[in-house]
Amino acid sequence: MTHLVYINQYDDEIEKLRSGQKTMVITCGLCRKPSRQHIQIGDIIVFAEKQSDKTVLRGEAVVQQVFVSGKLSKEESQNLVESYNDKLLLTTEQKKRYKHKQFLVLVSISNFQELYMQLKNGFDTTSNSTWIPINDINSIKI
Numbered sequence: 590m591t592h593l594v595y596i597n598q599y600d601d602e603i604e605k606l607r608s609g610q611k612t613m614v615i616t617c618g619l620c621r622k623p624s625r626q627h628i629q630i631g632d633i634i635v636f637a638e639k640q641s642d643k644t645v646l647r648g649e650a651v652v653q654q655v656f657v658s659g660k661l662s663k664e665e666s667q668n669l670v671e672s673y674n675d676k677l678l679l680t681t682e683q684k685k686r687y688k689h690k691q692f693l694v695l696v697s698i699s700n701f702q703e704l705y706m707q708l709k710n711g712f713d714t715t716s717n718s719t720w721i722p723i724n725d726i727n728s729i730k731i
Contacts, residue, residue, distance in 0.1 A: 591633045593721040596647070598638040603647045605678050606636065606701045613676035613697050616720045617690040627722060628655050628696055635723070637708070644708040650698035658693045666690050 594614060596602040605611035614634065632652040637644050658669060667688040670679065673695055679687070687693065 590627075590629065591635055591723045592628065593635050593637055593723050595719040596636050596638055598640060600680050600683065602678075603636065603638070603703070606648055606650070607703055609701070611676070611678045612699070613673060613695055615670070615673075615677055615679070615687060616694045616696070617687060617692060628652060628694065630655065634696070634698060635704070646704045646706045646708065648701055648703045650701040652696055653699045654697035656695040656697075658695075660691050661693065663689045666693055669693055669695075 594616075602611065616628075630652055634650050634652060635646055636648045636650075637646050658666075661669065667684075670677065670684055670687050670693070674684070676697070677695075
């Protein structure tokens with residue numbers, strides 16, 4: 590499966606991925622445990638940035654490992670994020686976003702390859718989700 594993951598163009602995440610410094614991404618669930626079945630070893634993660642009036646695919650990588658936490662306290666989630674921040678390379682603002690989450694999923698990635706492709710018109714980029722499973726990535730590329 591392919592997963593479309595939105596990243597912030599202002600946090601230099603593409604540069605961190607390109608340089609090989611960032612080797613892990615994070616997602617979460619506030620009220621329910623995320624299913625590990627949704628993210629599998631060997632899946633592809635495609636990184637997308639919203640740029641003014643369009644969404645651009647900026648890179649892709651392969652899932653190497655998936656860690657799904659049990660239910661976490663605020664302190665435990667904060668400690669987990671801090672303990673992996675050498676691979677996540679989160680900004681202070683990004684850390685704040687995850688420090689109170691009850692469930693976290695950490696995904697190790699490899700083989701990052703840079704892309705620059707615009708998404709097709711009509712693909713729903715208004716979703717609040719920053720992590721969207723896609724059956725066929727070619728169906729949304731221009």
